[in-house]
Amino acid sequence: MDQQSKTNDQKPKLKVCGLTKLDQIEKLISLKIDYLGFIFYDKSPRYVLNSLTLAEIKSINHKGKIGVFVNETIAQILEISEKAELNFVQFHGHESDDFISELRLKLNKQIGIIKVFRIGTELENLKFKIQNLKLEVDYFLFDTDSKAFGGTGKSFDWQILNELKINKPYFLSGGISEENVENIRLLKQKPFALDINSKFEIEAGNKNIDKIKEFKNLLN
Structure with a gap:
């Protein structure tokens, strides 16, 4: 069985960001959430260093x-990754291919790289970017395009993903909730993981744990 078939047969993993x-x-x-997301973007209302230290993480x-x-320097990413002992870094800004290639050379090889594609209306441009990507990234993440770089609570048209040749396992993000998760069955290539955030909050950065638990049970 190839990697894509395996991904399609498995229940998606869950990331809480x-x-x-x-x-x-x-x-x-304790709920066995697969991935924990920490936002190191100081313009975000969920900027983690306003609440936690790198030592605590x-x-x-x-x-x-x-x-x-989001558009951070390589030096800062390396420092934060080491001091917080991160397992993955996710790029949500305008990071160039050259930037990510340089970082990959300097970053601890045990740390995975997630490349974000923000989906708006330019499908052909998106197709070109994905099909011509030469980078050593481990996962893609598809999110709704916004000037605020995520956390919109809005989903894009997931049917767009059926138009793409996706050659990496991917995270699906952007407005995922119990109301629309059933639509994942319409995707030819299923997401490796779901990335939830603002739909499962009491306020920015304050999660509704009971709601997350219910959603996780829905996936099982």
Whole structure:
């Protein structure tokens, strides 16, 4: 069985992004959430360093800690990744291919790279970018395009993904909720993981753990 078939047969993994509270993180770990997302973008209302230190993030015992970066410097990404002991870095800005290639050379080889594609209306441009990508990235992430770089609570037209030749496992993001998750069955290539955030919050950075638990049970 090829990798794509395996992905299509498996239940999607779950990432909860925009985490800011240690007690909630511990509850999510007890729920066996696969990936924990920490936003290192100081313009985000979920900017993690307003709430937690790098040492506190390092102390979190989990193999799926993802740092989300937006147009950050390589030096900062390397420093944060090391001090917080991240397992993955996710690029959500305008990072160039050359930028990511240079970072890959300098980054701990154990740290995976997630490349974000923000989906708006330019489908042909998106097709070109994906099919001509030469980078050593481990996962794609498809999210709704916005000037705020994510956290919109809005979903894009997932049928667009059926028009793409996706040669990496991918995270699906942008307005995912219990109301629309059933539509994933319409995708030819199923997502490796679902990335949830603002639809499962009481307020920015304050997660509704009960709602996340219910959603996770829905996936099982």
